[in-house]
Amino acid sequence: MDFAFLFSTMKTLLAALPMTLALFSLSVFFGGLLALLIVWMRVSANPVARNFAKGYIFIFRGSPLLIQMFLVFYGLGQFGFIRYSFVWPALREPFFCAVLSLAFCTAGYTAEIFRGGLRAVPSREIEAARSVGMSGFLLVRRILAPIAFRHALPAYSTEVVMMVKSTALASLVTVWEVTGVAQRLIAQSYRTMEVFLCAAAIYLVLNFLILQAMALLEYRLTPHRRDAPLFPVTPR
């Protein structure tokens, strides 16, 4: 074992970690917002909105993320009206293209996960909310969303972890995140095993932390699903 090499590899790879984290957090954030919009359209009574959302989910879940990313990064530049428009300064940046395609893709999956959560909300609890005079956004904010989110959380945490791993694809559109830097190190040193093991370890630790955080969040949000305390709950 060449510990000096492993150490220097780890150091170089960790320097690229902020880029991986930036890709991950921006795409999960914007993908989550977009997913809320898509799921709202997906469950709406308006057939145009509903079918648009269905089509969106079909396309972004049904085609490979790598191809989506290539289409955004290499494909859009083909069109003059895009190349000469105000969005080009952003669209010619690999980082922006990677975040855009990651966010679009995760929005499709997340929308379906959130829809599953919504469908799991008992109609009795919605009925109770209506009986006290709730409707529209208040009903969503106070009853539907909190219950749906709790149901969606286990599946959503899987999607979040998938996103951490999907950021590796950004290396193929020249973003220097952990996997990209690992490949550069291999090209220089020809030591595939050591470098990729270091990279995998970084992803593992990162995902471990994220999953722990999600599990903690789930635990905090669902005291009602645990057994009742053995001793009676006393007021204050």
Added chain:
Amino acid sequence: MLVDGELIQMGKKQGRNYPTNRRQVDRIRSELGMVFQSFNLWSHMTILENIIEGPVHVLKRPKAECIAEAEALLEKVGIAGKRDAYPAHLSGGQQQRAAIARSLAMKPKVMLFDEPTSALDPELVGEVLRVMRALAEEGMTMLVVTHEMSFARNVSNRVIFMRSGEIDSDGTPDELFGQGGSANFRQFIGNFGG
């Protein structure tokens, strides 16, 4: 449709009647208390949170005031100790009493009960009926759908016997349970015990 001296505009949508003004419906609903057959408490909230939800978020009243009232209501329905428990941790009778407290917290003008005791063990029926009887004695206007014949007879001031969606008999409990009830009603209380 006329409710409480107020006209509710109805419109037709796909052949069914719908109220045209949703806000008006929400406001009227917030003045009516509803108690369900299967309690319908919000499972992710504690009993106290269930009770203050409507007053705080629909009526927009100050939270501290609502909590004080909620505690008094819990005392009244006899489950003050369950303030911070979750619905799943309560017995059916306790859940239904919590649901009655939730409904009372909205200070309703009229309370509707949809078979409030039919999902309960016979042992737990009594504790719910006691709470309802106390409300009736305070003068609360209540519309109760029930199969509890002795409760209907002793607590109500008007009994309507429904059969296949139509009114079969209608009168004071003394009239109906005395001689006034129809043959159907006689047969019904014969089966269920008067």
